[in-house]
Amino acid sequence: MQVIESSKVYDVAIVGSGAGGGMATKILSEAGFDVAVMEAGPFFDPADDKYRTQLRWPWESPRRGASSDRRSFGDFDAAYGGWNIAGEPYTTEPGTKFAWFRSRMLGGRTNHWGRISLRFGPLDFKRKSVDGLGDNWPIGYDDVKPYYDKVDKLIGVFGSKENIHNEPDGFFLPPPKPRLHELHYINAARKAGIPVIPSRLSILTKKINNQRGSCFYCGQCNRACSAYADFSSGTCLIFPAQKNGGKVQIFTDSMVREVTTDKEGKATGVNYINKADRKEYHLKAKIVVMAASACSSARILLNSKSPVHQDGLGNSSGLVGKYLHDSTGASRSVFIPKLMDRKIYNEDGVGGMHVYTPWWLNDKKLDFPRGYHIEVWGGMGMPSYGFGFNPNSLNEVVGGEIGGYGEVLRHDIRKYYGAVLGISGRGESVPQRDNFCEIDNNVVDEFGIPVLKFNYKWTQHEVRQAKHMQDTFEQVLEATGGILLGDKPGADRDYGLTAPGEIIHEVGTTRMGDDKQESVTNKFNQLHDCENVFVMDAGPFVSQADKNPTWTILALAWRASDYLIEQVKQRKI
Amino acid sequence: MDRRDSLKSLLIGSVAGGLLVTGCAPDTTVEAPEQPQLPGYGRNENEKLHDQKVLADTYLNEHELATIAVLCDIILPANADFGSASDAGVVDFIDFIVKDMPNQQLPMRGGIAWLDAHSNKLHNLEFKKLTEEQQKAICDTIAFPGKTAPDLIHGEKFFTRMRNLTLTGYYTSEMGVKDLGYKGNSPGVWDGVPEEILKEQGLAYEPEWLAKCVDQTKRMDIATWDDNGNLLT
Numbered sequence: 001m002q003v004i005e006s007s008k009v010y011d012v013a014i015v016g017s018g019a020g021g022g023m024a025t026k027i028l029s030e031a032g033f034d035v036a037v038m039e040a041g042p043f044f045d046p047a048d049d050k051y052r053t054q055l056r057w058p059w060e061s062p063r064r065g066a067s068s069d070r071r072s073f074g075d076f077d078a079a080y081g082g083w084n085i086a087g088e089p090y091t092t093e094p095g096t097k098f099a100w101f102r103s104r105m106l107g108g109r110t111n112h113w114g115r116i117s118l119r120f121g122p123l124d125f126k127r128k129s130v131d132g133l134g135d136n137w138p139i140g141y142d143d144v145k146p147y148y149d150k151v152d153k154l155i156g157v158f159g160s161k162e163n164i165h166n167e168p169d170g171f172f173l174p175p176p177k178p179r180l181h182e183l184h185y186i187n188a189a190r191k192a193g194i195p196v197i198p199s200r201l202s203i204l205t206k207k208i209n210n211q212r213g214s215c216f217y218c219g220q221c222n223r224a225c226s227a228y229a230d231f232s233s234g235t236c237l238i239f240p241a242q243k244n245g246g247k248v249q250i251f252t253d254s255m256v257r258e259v260t261t262d263k264e265g266k267a268t269g270v271n272y273i274n275k276a277d278r279k280e281y282h283l284k285a286k287i288v289v290m291a292a293s294a295c296s297s298a299r300i301l302l303n304s305k306s307p308v309h310q311d312g313l314g315n316s317s318g319l320v321g322k323y324l325h326d327s328t329g330a331s332r333s334v335f336i337p338k339l340m341d342r343k344i345y346n347e348d349g350v351g352g353m354h355v356y357t358p359w360w361l362n363d364k365k366l367d368f369p370r371g372y373h374i375e376v377w378g379g380m381g382m383p384s385y386g387f388g389f390n391p392n393s394l395n396e397v398v399g400g401e402i403g404g405y406g407e408v409l410r411h412d413i414r415k416y417y418g419a420v421l422g423i424s425g426r427g428e429s430v431p432q433r434d435n436f437c438e439i440d441n442n443v444v445d446e447f448g449i450p451v452l453k454f455n456y457k458w459t460q461h462e463v464r465q466a467k468h469m470q471d472t473f474e475q476v477l478e479a480t481g482g483i484l485l486g487d488k489p490g491a492d493r494d495y496g497l498t499a500p501g502e503i504i505h506e507v508g509t510t511r512m513g514d515d516k517q518e519s520v521t522n523k524f525n526q527l528h529d530c531e532n533v534f535v536m537d538a539g540p541f542v543s544q545a546d547k548n549p550t551w552t553i554l555a556l557a558w559r560a561s562d563y564l565i566e567q568v569k570q571r572k573i
Numbered sequence: 574m575d576r577r578d579s580l581k582s583l584l585i586g587s588v589a590g591g592l593l594v595t596g597c598a599p600d601t602t603v604e605a606p607e608q609p610q611l612p613g614y615g616r617n618e619n620e621k622l623h624d625q626k627v628l629a630d631t632y633l634n635e636h637e638l639a640t641i642a643v644l645c646d647i648i649l650p651a652n653a654d655f656g657s658a659s660d661a662g663v664v665d666f667i668d669f670i671v672k673d674m675p676n677q678q679l680p681m682r683g684g685i686a687w688l689d690a691h692s693n694k695l696h697n698l699e700f701k702k703l704t705e706e707q708q709k710a711i712c713d714t715i716a717f718p719g720k721t722a723p724d725l726i727h728g729e730k731f732f733t734r735m736r737n738l739t740l741t742g743y744y745t746s747e748m749g750v751k752d753l754g755y756k757g758n759s760p761g762v763w764d765g766v767p768e769e770i771l772k773e774q775g776l777a778y779e780p781e782w783l784a785k786c787v788d789q790t791k792r793m794d795i796a797t798w799d800d801n802g803n804l805l806t
């Protein structure tokens with residue numbers, strides 16, 4: 001089989017169309033570059049009825065929205081794929097539990113993500129200076145602030161000015177009012193001495209331009225918004241880039257195998273498999289931007305071996321794939337008797353929480369480093385598969401028969417509908433060199449591409465942090481006056497700490513730095529080893545704050561794109 | 574945004590042509606075998622294929638489905654305002670879900686067989702042929718987890734599965750959503766918890782918090798800010 005050559009040479013090939021790839025597409029095409037976007041999944045546009053799942057009723061799906069191997073978060077979720085992708089396995093080293101969530105579609109995981117859009121704060125870029133662990137970023141908040149500002153204005157995010165040092169304010173749209181269970185949370189958190197502020201989500205509570213609508217409160221951002229009132233890479237970056245007349249060619253169902261390089265080791269484009277005919281093609285490009293998500297980009301780089309780059313492209317430090325880290329997570333919930341037999345009204349709100357607790361103990365000496373924020377959930381949601389399972393297990397605490405049959409079940413269902421409040425911690429872990437992904441030498445995917453193997457173990461830092469979460473949850477939830485559900489997970493269960501990868505904030509696999517021995521890219525996301533290759537997903541993160549990563553991916557991709565344009569202008573690449 | 578704009582620059586590898594051929598040549602009629610089809614609900618190609626396969630498949634037989642129908646309506650009978658589980662289409666739902674989720678198949682088939690065997694032992698008749706009274710008497714022995722006699726525990730497990738599937742099938746049907754009273758899934762404007770409910774709960778919005786929140790009369794005004802991030806519109 002021979003590789004089919006394209007005759008055209010693109011200015012830039014962008015691998016992946018998620019957050020980072022979308023931003024690179026927009027900025028680089030608007031600077032006049034001729035851009036090819038390489039996307040392993042199919043086309044997707046939530047405004048087209050063919051793809052739309054928003055505002056559909058559960059009975060429109062024969063499985064009533066249940067999850068499957070084709071969509072891990074259910075039929076109506078806008079993520080094709082998920083924890084498993086047929087034909088594209090990954091493996092784990094014995095002893096490792098790692099979960100890897102992938103979306104295969106135009107826009108990647110930004111079609112269904114939670115829209116929690118938090119800036120990293122000044123401390124978050126310099127954690128080593130605070131606790132002596134891990135490494136500082138080679139850049140600080142002031143380097144990124146102008147880009148956070150631009151991202152806020154371009155994409156839109158609601159929130160409130162709070163003047164909290166490590167939770168920088170931005171250019172916010174006004175937040176929505178709290179829902180009922182969120183009011184209960186606010187009161188309880190205050191009683192427990194924990195702050196609560198309006199959440200910060202990239203959802204348009206006001207219009208920001210005439211191309212996108214404003215939110216109509218269906219609570220379904222995970223289905224992707226047909227009015228483009230929430231952020232997805234396709235709807236807010238790639239389509240507008242095309243509309244603005246940019247030279248943007250999208251190659252869907254195109255699975256990139258490797259970055260090709262010439263005798264000097266400079267990138268010449270990418271090799272990809274067209275899923276429709278399963279043949280391999282070579283696309284020529286003067287510059288390659290990797291944005292396939294942190295682990296996928298690491299995989300492609302490690303698979304891009306050549307005489308000049310013998311250990312994989314950009315890997316002279318041996319650090320591609322290393323320092324992989326995810327956020328920590330733990331949860332607890334409470335049943336609030338006051339919320340039994342609720343009057344029912346439409347409380348869908350936006351597709352995510354309206355309030356949250358930012359980390360509040362930066363100044364305290366604790367037995368673990370770094371912190372976590374608390375997310376809040378509950379309410380009278382739309383039923384889907386699973387609704388009505390164990391309909392009256394709460395009778396155990398309220399009194400009454402468990403199980404049974406007949407009309408009584410209708411009453412049980414109504415009684416407990418919307419009466420549970422849950423909270424989840426999302427925290428910062430300490431990146432470890434020994435937590436990594438590498439190429440599995442025994443396994444290939446259906447396209448013959450060697451797959452990733454994960455090696456990852458939490459340290460005592462994360463376990464202790466989870467313990468602190470559980471203590472906090474107990475304190476706050478007890479202050480609701482409700483009855484806590486489930487046992488408090490103890491040391492035997494690592495305090496309910498989620499497995500690595502499960503929070504889906506995997507970052508750090510191509511970390512940035514000034515020292516070529518200790519990092520993969522420079523502080524502008526450019527490979528130390530290959531000047532015409534950039535990594536614009538979360539790979540270059542030196543550390544992942546307790547903040548969800550996407551707003552920082554977007555800001556850094558914009559910053560790196562500006563730098564790339566400048567370098568081309570100065571004929572340095 | 575006009576989707577054609579994005580399609581214009583969309584390149585589907587080398588088979589773009591193939592996918593775009595929608596009309597057949599004028600003088601050929603293709604005899605397509607009749608395929609069960611679902612109305613669209615945002616499926617991709619892979620998912621459409623899967624659904625077609627499941628729809629064309631059979632797993633539960635007529636006796637099993639008839640038994641399920643009896644159980645469904647014992648679990649959730651009609652009342653003055655709403656129909657029973659089977660009226661809401663729950664039998665079809667279970668028929669589909671058992672094909673779609675292979676891990677449901679054995680417990681379902683085996684559970685029904687257990688129930689018939691138990692019924693035969695007691696009355697020398699399969700379950701669906703018993704009188705309603707006899708059926709309910711059996712259900713009473715397996716419907717209350719924690720109270721089940723040890724030798725009936727397999728029946729309890731099956732009944733719990735049936736209850737779960739029946740309720741989830743019902744409450745995700747059009748009738749069930751109406752019965753529950755869920756009010757959302759429609760475009761609207763969220764402007765806070767209704768006043769009377771706040772009162773009932775003994776809660777109130779704090780003025781300082783409300784001051785930060787969106788003024789819904791201005792949601793269509795395009796946002797602009799001063800240099801310090803203060804919203805001007």
Ligand SMILES: Cc1cc2nc3c(=O)[nH]c(=O)nc-3n(C[C@H](O)[C@H](O)[C@H](O)COP(=O)(O)OP(=O)(O)OC[C@H]3O[C@@H](n4cnc5c(N)ncnc54)[C@H](O)[C@@H]3O)c2cc1C
Pocket residue numbers: 015016017018019020021038039040041101103104105106107108109110112113114115116117118254255256257291292293294296300504505536537538548549550551553
């Ligand atoms: C349920 C869920 C909730 C989340 N909530 C939040 C949140 O609230 N806030 C937040 O900040 N983050 C959240 N995230 C994380 C967020 O989705 C990711 O951080 C973000 O999408 C990462 O962007 P990316 O550009 O790195 O890659 P992705 O969005 O993952 O996109 C990568 C793209 O590259 C494509 N690709 C991969 N390999 C190849 C290849 N070999 N060839 C061609 N294309 C390829 C993929 O198909 C995909 O489309 C959430 C994620 C999930 C799953």
Ligand code: SF4
Pocket residue numbers: 054203204214215216217218219220221222224225226227229230349350351
């Ligand atoms: S909640 Fe608002 S932004 Fe989210 S999908 Fe619904 S209408 Fe769109």
